[in-house]
Amino acid sequence: MSNKGCAVVTGASRGIGAAIAKALANDGYTVLINFSASEKKAIQVLDDIIANGGDGCAYKCDVSSYKEVSDMIAYAKNTCGRIDVLVNNAGISQQKLFTDITEEDWNKMVGINLSGVFNCCRSVLPHMIRQKSGRIINISSVWGVYGASCEVHYSAVKAGVIGLTKALAKEVAPSGITVNAVAPGCILTDMLTGELDSDTISSLARETPLGRLGTPEDVAGAVSFLASENAGFITGQILGVDGGFC
Numbered sequence: 001m002s003n004k005g006c007a008v009v010t011g012a013s014r015g016i017g018a019a020i021a022k023a024l025a026n027d028g029y030t031v032l033i034n035f036s037a038s039e040k041k042a043i044q045v046l047d048d049i050i051a052n053g054g055d056g057c058a059y060k061c062d063v064s065s066y067k068e069v070s071d072m073i074a075y076a077k078n079t080c081g082r083i084d085v086l087v088n089n090a091g092i093s094q095q096k097l098f099t100d101i102t103e104e105d106w107n108k109m110v111g112i113n114l115s116g117v118f119n120c121c122r123s124v125l126p127h128m129i130r131q132k133s134g135r136i137i138n139i140s141s142v143w144g145v146y147g148a149s150c151e152v153h154y155s156a157v158k159a160g161v162i163g164l165t166k167a168l169a170k171e172v173a174p175s176g177i178t179v180n181a182v183a184p185g186c187i188l189t190d191m192l193t194g195e196l197d198s199d200t201i202s203s204l205a206r207e208t209p210l211g212r213l214g215t216p217e218d219v220a221g222a223v224s225f226l227a228s229e230n231a232g233f234i235t236g237q238i239l240g241v242d243g244g245f246c
């Protein structure tokens, strides 16, 4: 397995992020597996990567803290010498009527799902600009494109990630850096099973034209492509991975 450089994947202890970390390790990247609480699961992801001949480390950091993110990116840079890929995947969801959303709910949603993306991009870009290369892949959501009832704060920040992606792509393109987003549909992870009952999950699968829920590996395949040489002329794009849902 050839080493292509270093990839930082936020929220890689579980679900989609764990699958992305494994896919990028399989592609030859040394992977920093970021987590905020699930240390054992992050270490299991690292063990799986090492067992498969890859390399990486697990790093605890709350992406909503600029200081913690800045320290994490400095650690990745010092350990690997460079940072080639940043995947902004860490996220939370919450189902609530708009009129029940508290100021605290709103600030937490913005802090992790949108400011977290800013914190990581802001910390990593000086290194990528100096290298004159880099790939940033943000995980948005179909709800950021179309909006979801009872998830207004989630939809708003995921739409914000799309705006950030398109604008930043234009700004850093002259430095040889691409910025794209993936907008997953309904993917079977803790996020889905933690918020929805099994009947709702089954009906989401039925409503998906391809007739099933997505897997974390479905999303990881799209991220792996956007990080690859084959995606070198693609930037500012939002790639739906939703089984035709929208």
Ligand code: NAP
Pocket (backbone or CB within 6 Å): 010, 011, 012, 013, 014, 015, 016, 017, 034, 035, 036, 037, 038, 039, 061, 062, 063, 064, 089, 090, 091, 092, 093, 112, 139, 140, 141, 142, 183, 184, 185, 186, 187, 188, 189, 190, 191, 192
């Ligand atoms: P998940 O299974 O709930 O995993 C969330 C991940 O984010 C975990 O690794 C968690 O780590 C991490 N995380 C949460 N808060 C964090 C923080 N403050 N700092 C750092 N890491 C944090 O969710 P998922 O379904 O894999 O979702 C991954 C991404 O895909 C999210 O951005 C989500 O919005 C998006 N997405 C998911 C779906 C879906 O249907 N599942 C659809 C569209 C978009 P700890 O456990 O260590 O906290």
